[in-house]
Amino acid sequence: MTDACPRVREVPLQIEPLLAIEPHPDCGALGLFAGTVRNHHGHRPVLRLRYSAYRPLAERLIREIEAETRARFGIPYCRVEHRVGLLEIGELAILCVTRAPHRAEAFEACRHAVDEVKHRVPIWKEEFYADGTSRFVEGCCIRPDLPRERAHAGVRT
Amino acid sequence: MTITFELHGALARLFGRDEISLTLPPDTTLEAALGQLAEGAPDAWPILERCACALEDRLVFRSQLLEDGMRLALLPPVAGG
Numbered sequence: 340m341t342d343a344c345p346r347v348r349e350v351p352l353q354i355e356p357l358l359a360i361e362p363h364p365d366c367g368a369l370g371l372f373a374g375t376v377r378n379h380h381g382h383r384p385v386l387r388l389r390y391s392a393y394r395p396l397a398e399r400l401i402r403e404i405e406a407e408t409r410a411r412f413g414i415p416y417c418r419v420e421h422r423v424g425l426l427e428i429g430e431l432a433i434l435c436v437t438r439a440p441h442r443a444e445a446f447e448a449c450r451h452a453v454d455e456v457k458h459r460v461p462i463w464k465e466e467f468y469a470d471g472t473s474r475f476v477e478g479c480c481i482r483p484d485l486p487r488e489r490a491h492a493g494v495r496t
Numbered sequence: 497m498t499i500t501f502e503l504h505g506a507l508a509r510l511f512g513r514d515e516i517s518l519t520l521p522p523d524t525t526l527e528a529a530l531g532q533l534a535e536g537a538p539d540a541w542p543i544l545e546r547c548a549c550a551l552e553d554r555l556v557f558r559s560q561l562l563e564d565g566m567r568l569a570l571l572p573p574v575a576g577g
Contacts, residue, residue, distance in 0.1 A: 374577050390576070393504055393569050395553040421576055433577050453577060461550070461569075462576030463505035475506035478575030480546040483555045 346401035347392050347462075349424045352431040363415055363438045370437040370445030372453050378428045380476070386467045390423045390432065393461040397421070404455045412448040414439040419452055421462055497522055497564035499529065505572040507547065510540050520562065527558040547572050 354373065376388050401419050408417040416438035426432060435453050439445040456462075457479070464476040500517045508514050520529055526549055534541040548555050550569040562568075 391505065392576075393502075393550060393571055396550050396555070396569075396571070399553045457575070457577035459574070460576050461504065461548070461571045461574050463572065464575045465505075475509070475572070476575040478573035480573045481548040481555070481571060482546065483548065484557045 346419060347394055347397050347421050347423055352420050352422050352434050354434060357418055357434060357436045361416060366438040366440055368439045368442040368445035370449035372435045372449045373431055374433040376426045376428050376430050376432055380466055384469050386469055388426045389465040391463050392423050397460050397462060400460045401456060404452055408448050408452040412444045414444050414448050417448060417452055419456055499562050499566045502569040507543060507570055507572050524562050526560040526562060529562055543572055
């Protein structure tokens with residue numbers, strides 16, 4: 340698998356191929372986060388989700404976040420993939436794999452990359468409920484001309 | 497000149513379509529174009545104010561001067577993961 344691989348995918352995400360990418364004999368830790376579709380939002384039952392994305396920017400930003408994460412934590416490998424389309428409960432929505440010499444950096448880098456993708460990448464989540472209605476989940480404003488603290492005011496992620 | 501906004505996420509639902517074209521005078525800024533878009537849909541202003549705008553894979557500022565034929569993506573607050 341090369342860097343040309345899409346980070347935003349319409350097909351179900353697979354964990355195993357990401358674990359096999361590039362041997363890193365200097366790394367004793369592999370961090371993995373897998374986000375799956377939850378069957379509720381607060382007290383409200385959720386039947387399924389639809390993720391959509393603005394791909395030209397999403398693909399570039401996910402690659403940027405991977406590179407920033409590698410540099411910030413001094414690790415050789417970080418890969419994030421996000422699913423789009425209609426997802427059923429339990430399906431994989433996001434995967435992040437990090438490799439590091441030791442576990443602390445692998446965990447921290449993984450968490451950082453996932454947080455950044457949630458806050459910065461143009462992806463939207465529409466929840467479908469049992470009563471036949473649906474709603475887009477409130478998110479983070481990514482306007483470049485607003486200070487980040489204002490853009491994120493009142494946002495729960 | 498004519499420009500086209502691609503509508504994403506909750507914005508597409510609000511307008512009931514995936515894109516919308518506007519006819520604008522030359523040298524219109526993105527800010528002014530968004531103002532015109534909201535004239536026909538005042539309910540959309542709170543979300544338009546929180547939208548980022550992208551030209552291909554770059555985010556642009558409200559001061560961006562628009563050109564005939566431009567296609568811009570309007571990106572409401574994001575909620576991946």
